[in-house]
Amino acid sequence: MKLLLWAGIIFAVIWIFRSKKSSAKMDIPKTPQAPQAQHEGAEAMLSCAHCKTYFPASEAVFNSSNSAFCSVEHRAQHIVH
Numbered sequence: 112m113k114l115l116l117w118a119g120i121i122f123a124v125i126w127i128f129r130s131k132k133s134s135a136k137m138d139i140p141k142t143p144q145a146p147q148a149q150h151e152g153a154e155a156m157l158s159c160a161h162c163k164t165y166f167p168a169s170e171a172v173f174n175s176s177n178s179a180f181c182s183v184e185h186r187a188q189h190i191v192h
């Protein structure tokens with residue numbers, strides 16, 4: 112009967128060890144995914160060469176000399192002057 116008890120303990124230890132190992136393995140694919148970049152307000156700001164107003168770089172209008180403008184109108188006006 113003692114042998115059966117020991118066999119049960121050993122089996123329990125192996126089972127706990129195995130379950131710990133498998134849970135550790137399952138944690139590997141769960142690498143924290145970087146949150147999708149939503150940097151509102153973190154966008155680079157450019158100054159209009161005509162009116163000096165700051166605006167997001169994505170809305171910039173560039174002329175042939177690579178100057179940034181807030182709008183097509185200001186780019187056209189800047190060429191005139």
Ligand SMILES: [Zn+2]
Nearest residue numbers: 159162181185
């Ligand atoms: Zn402007």
